[in-house]
Amino acid sequence: MSGRDLRAFLSSHRTEDMEKLTQRVKAELGITKYKPVQYDKLQAMVEAKKLHSEKTEHKMKKCLQVVKERKESSLLLQHRQVWTSENHKLSRARERGEADLRNFLTRSSSEAGEDGDLFTGLLRFDLSLEHEREAFRLATVEPVCQLREDLLYRVMSHPPAANQHTEWVQVLQQVVSVREQQQAVMDRLQDECVALEQELSAAGLEERLDAAAMEEYVSVLERIPEEVLTAHCPYPEAKESIIRAFINMSEKYSVRLETARSRLLGLDRNCGWNEEDHLRFLHIVGQYSPELRNHRGLYMDMLQRILPHVSRAELSAHERTWDWYRFSVEQERLLLESWHREHTFLWLRTLRLLEDARVIYDNEQSLQNDRLHQQHICAQLRQKLQLWHEQQEEVARMEAAVAARWQEEEKERQKEELEREHAKRSRQKQQVQEFHEKQRRRRAEWRCWEEKRLAQLRREMDEQARRDKERVQFREKLLQHRQQEQQTKERLKKREDEEREERLQTLRNQVAIVAEADPERMMGQTEAWRTHIQPDKEEFMLQRPLYNVHTYTDTQIVADPRVRIEQALRTAGLHHTHYARALLSEIPPPKPPRRDTESTAFKS
Structure with missing residues (x-):
């Protein structure tokens, strides 16, 4: 049943109507009393429903617990994969860095002359550090590994028995002692690490370097290149415009840099957190690359595990603050790079303009000096031009005489060419006549051959037509024979069908229904039913159907x-x-x- 049918059913049939209909049917059938309520069965049904609901609730809680455990295991598996890859990468980077440093010290100690003792001392110090690390490993890590292997061997080879309680108590005491020693060593290393970090941070070297770099950038922004100030320019207006362009550019970038620095007011490098938590935050966020699926959810989950005292809202706020700090620092760096690029471009353009101005000024001076020399040269050129005109007139007269002689020779040559062309055309006309005569003989021979071939083809076609006619007559006779056979088969089949129909009719007559149809008796009430009905009730009379349904x-x-x-x-x-x-x-x-x-x- 669809939703529309259900709504129609609910809207057209109500509970009161069903109760009224039930009472009406019971009244007609003579049932005037209700059955007694069986409270024991109802109580059992309620208890069964309650037990079923409790089982369902237990299953739901169990499913939720399983889902939570699977989600936790999936997160731990993803964290393990990320940190395993990061551990391999850091190990390779550490080994590569140590190898590069050792190679550098070895090569420098062998190549350096006066500073050879310094590099030799560094190599000795590196060797002593290596010995100290090995001694520390043998004193702290190696006993733990040996104890773990010993315990695994005991558990795998000799399972604990009831009579070995004293021995296992001693083993547990040894394990607790080793654990306390390791914890003491780790606390001492942590204290030394914290003291070293505080000593480095107390020096404030990085902050002073940042402040010095910013002051240097500010002084550079406000400074005009010395080459521009001391350069010689024959046009004072151009030099003033260049200096004004440098000043405008410095003011523009100074305002932008001041706006970018104003965003960092109240923010330090740790964005309001202590340095240890901030370094942990940066290290964990840096391990999960954006290419990973759900990388933000992964590093937020790891941050909540590493920093349990920080809520998720504080982590999100610190993440936004750190993004804003990085954006401001990156914008400041881009502004400085843009200023350096534009300053370099303007400086090179200024040098080129100054050089062009000097060249233009030198050209103007040389142009004034060259004008007098050009006037003297023009007078000499006029004389030479007059002489050249006279020579040209003489050359023109000589060329006219040569052209007249060439025209006479050309006329004689054309006459000889016409005579040769006439003789050539006569020979070609004779060859064309011979070719046409040969073509006429060839066409006559070809026409004779075609007439013979046409007569032969007509004879062959007449013979083929005669054969086809005989074949068609044979096929017609064969078809008539097949049609007669088919008609014979059809008459035989029709006779068999008639005989089978007669047999079937005989069988139908044998199994025909003998009883007469009495629908009133079939649909009427039985005697047993009439005994149950009260005598004062009217007997139900079934109407006769309009037609018989077969x-x-x-x-x-x-x-x-x-x-x-x-x-x-x-x-x-x-x-x-x-x-x-x-x-x-x-x-x-x-x-x-x-x-x-x-x-x-x-x-x-």
């Missing part, structure tokens, strides 16, 4: 698996396929057919 009901039709399968195939759009026909032909009916209705028409 067919199947919808329930009987739907009960047939062939109908359901055909409907499913039609819904899927497969009822026209070969697969559907084969499937429906193999499905048997719900009841086997009667033997007298079995068809033998298509059986061989």
Whole structure:
């Protein structure tokens, strides 16, 4: 039942109506009293429902616990994978750094002359540190590893027995003693690490370097290059505009840098946290690369594990503060890089402009000096031009005489060419006539051959037509013979069908229904039912149906698996396929057919 049908049912049928209908039916049937309520059964049903609900609640709690444990194990597995890869990377980086430092010290001690003693001392100090690390490992780490291997061997080879209680108590005391020693060693190392960090932070070297770098950048921003101030420029206005451009650029970047620094007011390098927690925060965030899936959820989970005294809201606020601090520092760095790039470009452009100004000034001076020299040269050029015109006129007269002689020679040459062309055309005309004569003879021969070939093809086609006509007559006779055989078979089959129909009719007459139809008796009340009905009630009279129904009901039709399968195939759009026909032909009916209705028409 769909949601719409359920709403219609709920809106049209109410509980009061059902109760009224129940009372009405019971009143008609003579039932005037209700059955007594069985409270014991109701109590048992309530207890069973309560037990079922408690079991369901227990299962839900268990499922939630399992889901929580699986989620925790999944997070721990992801953390383990990340930290394992980070451990391998750090180990390789440490080994590579130690190897590079050792190679550098070895190469420097062998190549350095005066500073050889310094590098030799560094190598000795490195060797002594290595000996100290090895001694510390043998004194602290090696006993723990040996004790662990000894315990594993005892547990795996000789399981604990009841009579060895004293021995195992001694082993436990030894384990507790080793653990206390290791904890003391770790506390001492932690104290030394904290003292060293405080000593380094007390020096304040990094802060002083940052402050000095900022003061140096500010002084550089406000300074104009010495080359620009001391450069010689023949145009004072151009030099003033260049100096003004440097001043404007310095003021623009100074304002931007001051705006970027104003964002960092009240923020230190640790963003309000102590240095240890901030360093842990940075180290953990740096281990989870953004390429990892759900990297922020992973490092937030690890931060909550490492820093349990910090809430998730404080972690998120510190993350935003740290992002803002990095953004401000990066913007300040980009401003300084942009200023350096623009300053370099402006400085190079200024040098090029100054050089161009000097070149232009030198060109103007040289142009004034060259004008007098050009006037003198122009006078000399006029004289030479007059002489050149006279020479050109003489050359033109000589060229006209040469052209006249060349025209006469060209006319004689063209006349000879015409005579040779006439003789050549005569020879070509004779060759064309010979070619046409040969073509006429060839066409006559080809026409004679085509007439012979056409006559031969006509004879062959007449012979083939005669053969085809004989073949068609033979096929017609063969077809008439087959049609006669087919008609004979059909008459025989028709006679067999008539005989089979007569036999079937005889069988139908033998199994015909003899009893007469009495629907009133079939649908009427029985004697047993009449005895239960009170005598004062009117007897229910069934009306006679309008017509006799000799067919199947919808329930009987739907009960047939062939109908359901055909409907499913039609819904899927497969009822026209070969697969559907084969499937429906193999499905048997719900009841086997009667033997007298079995068809033998298509059986061989």
